[in-house]
Amino acid sequence: MTKKIKISRPSKVLFPKDNFTKRDIATYYRKIAPVMLPHLKGRPLVMHHYPDGINKDSFYQKQIPDYFPKWIDRLKVNLEKGGSEQMVTVAKADDLVYLADQAVITSHIFLSRVPKLHFPDKIVFDLDPSKDDIGALRQATKIVRNYFKSRGYAVYIMTSGIKGYHVVIPIKPKLNFDNVRELMKKVAQNLSLRYPDLLTDEIVKDKRKGRIFLDYLRNSYGQISVSPYSLRAVDGAPVATPISWNELNKTSPQSFNIKNILKRVKSIKDPWENIYKFSKILDKDIGR
16 A cells, blocks of 8 residues: 655755756656566665755665664665664665655665575676776677676666666576675676776776776675666766667666656666576686
């Protein structure tokens, strides 16, 4: 049953340049919920709050506050250094609307789901460009895709809504995060050696020399990636959007936004629909 959530200060502007208000954000999340929720199910969620709008101070929040209503779904998540904390997991549209009321513009999720939180069910490569070169970025994205596709894996892509693309490979949750991260480090090293003028696995920004960073580091326990269909807190309110591979040459990382995304999801299927039906066990020789 849908709850009638009263939005506090609904006319408060969170995107000053575009004049998008808290009501606009809540309305967006209510409408996008049917396509967004399947990607959030069973995953701990990290909230990124912008209480005074995108141009003011923001903060991340992992642990669910005591004042959150009991009907908000939550998970017990073990911490790497011991102990545990209760985190939000979004299961219904009301959860998204409530988070919007808390000025959560962007959400980020674990790469794993209950009951196997220590075992990722997807790999994420965040292709982070050092300079504005959409052609090089698309080329890099295709290289990562071809690497995995040639080894028999299903490979998906999402606009980040900021500068790059996320390449995602669904896997069976059989290996723990430590093992997966080390394998992805080897993949990043392998590709960087093959394409030294285009790609790098160099963590330090100043050493990348204009190359595209293959960010494999988020394939770690407790690390997160932006939720599919989440808004991003920059001018224009872009949306992190799953796309098909044949759309890559026609889209940029900020092609979709709060104004055009709802029309898109009404007219085409979610390109990530049934993504986990194509999961396979990650080969320990993947980095060779």
